[in-house]
Amino acid sequence: MDSVTQAALGAAVAVAVVGKHSSIKKAAIWGAVIGTLPDLDVFIDYGDDLSEMVRHRGESHSLVYQTLIAPLLAWLICRWHQQQQHFKAWWLAVWLVLVTHSLLDTFTTYGTQLLLPFSNYPFALESIFVIDPLYTLPLLAGLVYAWRQPEKGLAANRIGLICSSGYLLWSVLAQQWVIHQVTQQGADASQSPYWLLVQPTALNTLVWRIIKVDEHGYQEGFYALSDGRRAVTFRQHYFPEQTEQLRAFTDAERLTRFSHGFVGYFQHDALFTMADLRMGMQGNYAFEFTLACQQHDGVKSTQLQQTRKSYQMVEMWLWAARRFLQQETGLTEAELRSENPCNTNSGR
Template identity: 45%
Template structure:
């Protein structure tokens, strides 16, 4: 999730664990917020190339085993910062819960979080919530804000608890909505007699009304959108043909193997203007992907990450109109779609 969500979640968990025991409420919130952002500092590490930097983000720093090992140290530092060494064991619990909740909410996104290192490197990704979702973050933010405003009253503590309850309820809603949309899409694809090998269903940016889906087919892949406010369950698909010989030719390249495993098969290889392009199909949409790399076809080394194509003047209005049930093609699709 985004940094604001993680620092707010960390602060909220710290308040739940120590809010009734700390005379230094502001320091308590600050310590929780700092602890909540620590796992994401792995983004500062350079693993040698842009593909490795992507697939190794949310790795060791997000693994439960390593978080458990490091929690005593950071709990001690937090207890000193808040002048609460007498509550070290509560700080240990708070620190561990903050680290675990950070990784857990990250695993609810589609990116992939390697929770089980060093025992296995499987990236866990439920994909039911977008990396930025105001309806998840705002209850936490308001709850922590009210706690700070009413530091010496039970009402502030209850407000924080309510914020956590509401955000958790919303998270459960995202899972239920994803399941419901997945069933609708599967039925619609069956009705269209489309044979597919894999299906990915994940929310569009900033909401859980509009959902994007990707299907891997025999001849390539297809993308579409479904809104919970659509009048019916019919689907419009944008089909993309792929060259199967490219995957066969380059499947032994390290970068291709890395992204193939990390994306769980939702990737594409294509050639454009003499360049070999490697794309993660899970994040962004056709014509505007978040992770697309130029690969040296001889050495397999990633040469560069391509910038994501943005067109906010048309994309944002389309997003909200499509979420409200207007059946409009993506602004990034070819005009004949």
């Protein structure tokens, strides 16, 4: 989730655990700071754009490493405030702040490597968008009340946590309802095997995006909870005819493993790109990378770099709002603005 949400969750968890043993303000500040720590891995240089993507939410989000570092952070806080007598409470608070950060991230699409160093599998339930105000606002409301009214603040903070957790549960139930609708509508034994993805669109849990990926391409459709039993209409996107060669490149295999197979391949004149289909919609993908060039003697890999596109989050949210109101409109594809590596002699 976004940094504001993680800071709010960390603060709320810390207040709930140590609010009786320390001041609410101290608990909230330390909770917010520790709740932000795991995401500082974005400042680590892993060498290339793809590595920085697939290694985000790695070691810093591992439940194993978080469990090991929690007592040290708690000891430092206790030393700072001379509260050694409350070490166990601070230890529990720090551990819960770190663990809930990673578990909340697991509900999003990106993928969180919870079990490092034993496994680098990226867990993703994909039931909530990476930014969702309806999850964050109850946390902030409870914290603000607790900050201003400490004598009644613990109850308000608990209510904020309960409301946000309830919304998280709602996102899972809504997702399962959409999956049920899609599978009921698409029960066709003659259809070729495909990977199915159901995820919320930007900033909401009312309009859901459905992706079906097979070896030839992918279908994209949308289902609003206001649709009832109305059938989902899918738009077919075909991969380039060179896709089998593209899939064999090492970088494509890395992205395929990370995205659980939801990789799209696109051709822009002589340039081939790949994108994580889970993050974005209708040609607006947050993570699209240059992959290969079409040359006279075949497809040759090129220097991998993330393409420069404007990620239209606000536009996608406005589109989703219109879609929920049954106003069918299209979303303009973001324009590829990167320098085309196929115009140079770079390759590898």
